Amino acid sequence: MAEEILAPLAGKIVKMFMEAGKTVEEDDEALVIEAMKMETPVYVPCNGTVKEIKVKEGGEVEEDDVLAIIE
Amino acid sequence: MRPYFENMPEFGKELKKGALKRTEENLAEIRKAEAEIAEAVEKVKNAGFPTEKINARGQMTVWQRLEYLVDPGTWCPLHTLYNPADNAEGTTSVIDGLGKIEGRWAVIIGFDNKVMAGAWLPGQSENILRVTDLAKRLNTPLIWLVNCSGAKLPEQEKFYANRRGAGTPFFRHAELAQMGIPVLAGIYGTNPAGGGYQSISPAVLFAHKNCNIAVGGAGIVSGMAPKGHFDTETAETIIEKARHFKSVPPGRVEIHYNETGFFRYVFEEEKGVLDGLKEYMGKLPAYDPEFFRVAAPQPPKFSTEEIARLLPLAQKTVYDFDEILSRLTDGSQHTEFRPDYGPEVYTGLIKADGFLLACIGNRQGYLGKDYPEYADYPGFGGKLYRQGLIKMNEFVTLCGRDRIPIVWLQDTTGIDVGDDAEKAELLGLGQSLIYSIQQTDIPMMLVVLRKGSAAAHYVLGGPTANRHNAFTLGTVATEIYVMHGETAAVATYSRRLVKEKDAGCPLEPVIEKMNALAQDYYNKSRPLFCARNGLVDEIVNLADLRKYITAFAGAAYQNPKSICPHHQMILPRIIRG
Numbered sequence: 188m189a190e191e192i193l194a195p196l197a198g199k200i201v202k203m204f205m206e207a208g209k210t211v212e213e214d215d216e217a218l219v220i221e222a223m224k225m226e227t228p229v230y231v232p233c234n235g236t237v238k239e240i241k242v243k244e245g246g247e248v249e250e251d252d253v254l255a256i257i258e
Numbered sequence: 259m260r261p262y263f264e265n266m267p268e269f270g271k272e273l274k275k276g277a278l279k280r281t282e283e284n285l286a287e288i289r290k291a292e293a294e295i296a297e298a299v300e301k302v303k304n305a306g307f308p309t310e311k312i313n314a315r316g317q318m319t320v321w322q323r324l325e326y327l328v329d330p331g332t333w334c335p336l337h338t339l340y341n342p343a344d345n346a347e348g349t350t351s352v353i354d355g356l357g358k359i360e361g362r363w364a365v366i367i368g369f370d371n372k373v374m375a376g377a378w379l380p381g382q383s384e385n386i387l388r389v390t391d392l393a394k395r396l397n398t399p400l401i402w403l404v405n406c407s408g409a410k411l412p413e414q415e416k417f418y419a420n421r422r423g424a425g426t427p428f429f430r431h432a433e434l435a436q437m438g439i440p441v442l443a444g445i446y447g448t449n450p451a452g453g454g455y456q457s458i459s460p461a462v463l464f465a466h467k468n469c470n471i472a473v474g475g476a477g478i479v480s481g482m483a484p485k486g487h488f489d490t491e492t493a494e495t496i497i498e499k500a501r502h503f504k505s506v507p508p509g510r511v512e513i514h515y516n517e518t519g520f521f522r523y524v525f526e527e528e529k530g531v532l533d534g535l536k537e538y539m540g541k542l543p544a545y546d547p548e549f550f551r552v553a554a555p556q557p558p559k560f561s562t563e564e565i566a567r568l569l570p571l572a573q574k575t576v577y578d579f580d581e582i583l584s585r586l587t588d589g590s591q592h593t594e595f596r597p598d599y600g601p602e603v604y605t606g607l608i609k610a611d612g613f614l615l616a617c618i619g620n621r622q623g624y625l626g627k628d629y630p631e632y633a634d635y636p637g638f639g640g641k642l643y644r645q646g647l648i649k650m651n652e653f654v655t656l657c658g659r660d661r662i663p664i665v666w667l668q669d670t671t672g673i674d675v676g677d678d679a680e681k682a683e684l685l686g687l688g689q690s691l692i693y694s695i696q697q698t699d700i701p702m703m704l705v706v707l708r709k710g711s712a713a714a715h716y717v718l719g720g721p722t723a724n725r726h727n728a729f730t731l732g733t734v735a736t737e738i739y740v741m742h743g744e745t746a747a748v749a750t751y752s753r754r755l756v757k758e759k760d761a762g763c764p765l766e767p768v769i770e771k772m773n774a775l776a777q778d779y780y781n782k783s784r785p786l787f788c789a790r791n792g793l794v795d796e797i798v799n800l801a802d803l804r805k806y807i808t809a810f811a812g813a814a815y816q817n818p819k820s821i822c823p824h825h826q827m828i829l830p831r832i833i834r835g
Contacts, residue, residue, distance in 0.1 A: 196624035196636070214276030223638045227576040227623055231276065250627070 190233050194252040198222030203244040205237045205255055218242075218254065233257055259824040262834070263552035263614060266591035266607070270560050270584025273567065281567035288566040288800065291734035291785075295797045298786060299338050305349050306372030317446065318528050320353050320368040320376075323403050327444075327532045328357035328366065334809045336729055336796045337388060339789035343380030343416060347373050350382040354389045355796075356809045359401065359539040363813035365393040368403030369456075371447060375407035378452050380416040383424045388795065390430035393439055395701050395728045396813045399542055400434060401535060402443040402460055406453030408475060424452055431459035440542055444531040445521070448507060450475020458520060464534040465511055465521040472509030543817060550815040551612035552824060558804070559590035565800040569707060571735050576623040579604055579639070582707070583619060583667065586804045588612065595653050595833050600645035601625045602637060605653040607662070607830065610804070613811040616657045616829075618650060618719065619667035619707075630674065632682040642673045642714050647687035650717075651694045656829040658698030661822040663814040665807055666704040666719030672712030672741070691717045695726060701814040704730040705803060706794060710738040721793075728814070731806060732794035736785045743779025747772035 202219035205211060215231040238258040242248055273281070303321060312319045318326070324333065335355035341348060351374065354367035367389045369376030393400040409418060417424045431441050443460035449471045457463060457471040485492070515521040525531045562585050570577050584590040588609035595605040604619040625637040630644060637643055657664055673684050695702070695717075704719045704727055715738065716722045721730045732738075740746070751772050758768055781787065788794045798806055 212274075212276040212279075214274045214280070216276075216280045221574075222624070223636065224574065225576055225623070225638055225640070226572070226574045 189238060189256050189258045190235070191256055192217055192229060192232065192254045194220065194248040194250055194254055195229060196220060196222055196227060197249045198227070198247070200242050200244050200246050200248060200254075201226060203240070203242075205231075205240055207237050207240050210234075210236050211257060218244075220248065229254065231257060259552065259827065259830065262593070262830040263607075263609065263824075265553075266589075266593045266609070268559065268584075268590050269592055270581050270590045272560065273564055278567070284570055284572075285567050287571045288569070288734055291571065292566075292799050295339075295734060295785065295799075302338055302349050305347055306370065306374065309372070312372055316528075317371065319372055320370050320403060320405070323368060323444075323446075323528070323532060324353065324357075324366065326529060327359060327401075327403070327535060329359060329361065332358035332809070334796075334806050336392070337385050337792075338796060339786065340385055340388075340792055340795075341381060341790050342384065342792055344790075345379050345381065347379060349373060349379070350385040351376060351379045352382055352385050352389075354385070356392075356396075356398075356806075356813055358812075360536050362399070362539050362542065362544045363396070363809065363816050364399045364401045364539065365389055365396070366401045366403075369405045371405040374410060375447060376405040376453070377407045378409040378417060378424050380413055383417055383426055384422060384792065386427040387422060387430060388792070390427060390434060391724070392728055393434060393441075394430075394437065395726065396810075397437075397439060397817045397819055398813050399539065400431075400439065400441045400460075401539075402441065402456070403446070404443050404449055404453070404457045405446040406449050406456045407447070408449075408451040408453045425455075428455050428459040435461055442535055442538060444535050445469045445471060446528065446531065448475060450508075454509065462538065463521050463523075464531050464538075465515065465524045466528055466531050467511055467524055467526055469511065470507045470509040471514060471520070472507070475503075475508060545816060545818075547612070547812065547815065550614075550818075552614045553588065553609055553612050555609075555612035556589045558585050558587055560585045562586065562801045562804045565803065569733070569735055569800060573708060573735075573737065576639070578623075579619050579621045579667070579669075583608070583617065586610075586807060587617075592617070593830065593833050595656075595829070596649050600643070600647075600649035601629060602639045602641060602643055603646035603649055604667075605649055607833070608665075610665075610811040611808045613815050614662055615807070615811055616653065616662045616664045617667065618653065618664060620669045620718070622669065630682070633674075633676075633678040637674075640669060640671045640709065642670065642684070642688070642717075643679075644682040644684060644687060647673075647684060647691055647717075651687065651691050653829075654691065654694045654698055656832065658694075658700055659822070660827040660829045661700060661818065661820055662827075662829065663700055663811065664698075664702040664719065665810070666702060668704060668706045668710055668715065668718045668720070669708040670711060670714035670718055671709055672714045673717075688713055688717045692723070695719065695723045698726065699819075700726065701728050701810070702726045703728050703807070703810045705798075705806075706730065706732050706736045706738060706788075708733070708735045708737070710736070710793075712741060721795075728810060729795040730793075731803070732785050732788050732797045733800055733803075734785055734797065736788055736794060736797070737783040738788050738793045739779055739783040743776035743783075746779055747775045750775060
């Protein structure tokens with residue numbers, strides 16, 4: 188089962204904690220999105236392995252963009 | 259009304275392994291900052307003479323008196339670091355807080371007899387006025403431990419006179435008496451002049467056998483009848499009189515027990531005075547808590563210790579407000595008012611020690627598409643928008659109607675700005691909230707969890723709601739200012755930058771000033787600064803917030819000035835629909 192991490196809001200990726208191929212646990216910090224001067228942490232939704240990361244640190248995202256896939 | 263309150267919906271969730279791991283660093287930072295506050299508190303406790311020296315005189319220190327007087331585990335100190343005049347002594351020389359005596363809540367204050375024998379110092383009268391305001395707001399007894407040597411004479415011009423000067427507390431004591439709020443005083447040591455009025459202005463006086471209270475003490479009586487200068491003859495007279503009055507000071511027990519009867523009771527031992535106060539507390543009117551409890555008290559389902567993981571010290575980091583609240587309420591239960599409206603603000607009913615409280619707090623983070631509804635920019639928690647302001651107005655008004663005390667948990671950057679916000683009436687709605695708060699006449703307490711900024715700090719139950727705000731707490735994450743330092747620097751210097759640019763002058767000097775101003779704002783918004791200057795009444799460890807909320811609830815319900823029977827409350831019914 189693969190699970191997507193979606194962007195909860197539009198903004199800039201200011202921190203990336205995930206690496207493709209690495210195992211992650213539910214509630215780990217996946218990345219941080221900055222918008223309106225505030226930093227919103229995004230958490231990993233389930234235990235698994237990072238199959239794919241679709242964004243880069245410094246990149247802009249829109250709300251509901253797929254940020255990564257956990258398998 | 260049991261079905262409404264006994265088992266309210268549970269909220270919050272257990273911290274999983276990932277959350278525990280990623281919050282370790284924040285936890286460590288919070289602990290470090292709390293240790294720094296504890297260090298500052300320790301300095302206040304160690305101000306003046308060492309405890310051993312006071313004990314060697316056969317006296318207890320104010321700290322020892324408080325420890326003996328207050329029921330174990332109930333002491334909630336306030337104003338410990340308050341020192342607005344930056345006294346060299348590091349304190350205003352009064353120690354105060356909320357605590358239980360013989361099972362009843364009281365506001366308790368004592369002169370620090372280690373510091374200049376409890377002298378009046380700059381900032382002290384303002385400290386005392388805050389304490390009398392607290393007793394007035396909570397309608398609880400005020401208990402004094404008087405041991406006051408009078409004014410620190412070389413600095414009298416800083417506090418003796420004025421509208422809120424050292425004499426004002428005596429009028430406040432009279433006001434409390436008029437309101438039926440008992441003020442009891444345990445009296446120790448030498449209390450001349452101001453100390454005499456500190457002693458006589460309460461309602462019932464419990465005296466230690468060696469104490470004295472007087473309009474003028476030995477120092478004044480020895481040196482009265484000035485002749486324009488001092489000479490050897492005068493000095494010899496002063497020495498003789500001073501020796502006499504030291505051994506036979508004015509206003510001894512034999513005068514004010516045997517002759518005037520001002521002292522209602524006299525005790526041989528220092529502890530006897532405190533035992534007398536304890537016994538008397540048991541005679542004062544107080545409801546049994548069962549009268550007001552809506553459910554049996556229970557601890558939160560999740561540990562209050564976890565709040566230090568959930569509240570990011572980093573001011574820009576978004577967090578889940580509901581998770582923090584769930585660690586403060588009985589059984590981690592609540593009933594939310596209008597959850598689908600004004601998402602930037604939490605409003606709901608909670609329980610603390612089985613008492614019903616209302617809670618209002620700032621939710622954080624992105625508020626979803628199409629909010630605020632009046633603008634084309636995204637809304638973020640921490641800011642206040644039209645719906646949130648309307649919701650708070652409604653909620654506060656209903657709390658006033660149902661006589662439910664309110665706990666505010668503030669972390670705000672301000673009210674939304676710009677033409678869209680003006681058209682949405684935010685200026686008027688903010689002032690409407692101030693009106694709504696003012697007309698409730700219910701006790702409120704505030705915790706500035708992180709930011710208190712702009713007008714939002716006022717309207718979210720801030721200390722500026724001074725007739726209803728019993729006390730305001732800060733945390734190690736608290737910062738309070740009219741606006742962020744960098745914003746202030748832009749507001750101050752933007753025109754100057756334009757002028758310098760147009761004149762072809764270098765910008766660096768202005769930039770330097772901007773950086774200096776931003777740094778100054780930072781320095782003057784830290785928790786210690788806030789505590790020293792009275793922007794908050796105490797900096798409290800995050801794990802102790804529930805203790806203060808519980809104390810507030812217990813004190814507010816001990817002897818409320820008006821009652822709404824549970825089955826006549828309307829707010830729970832409106833929530834249920």
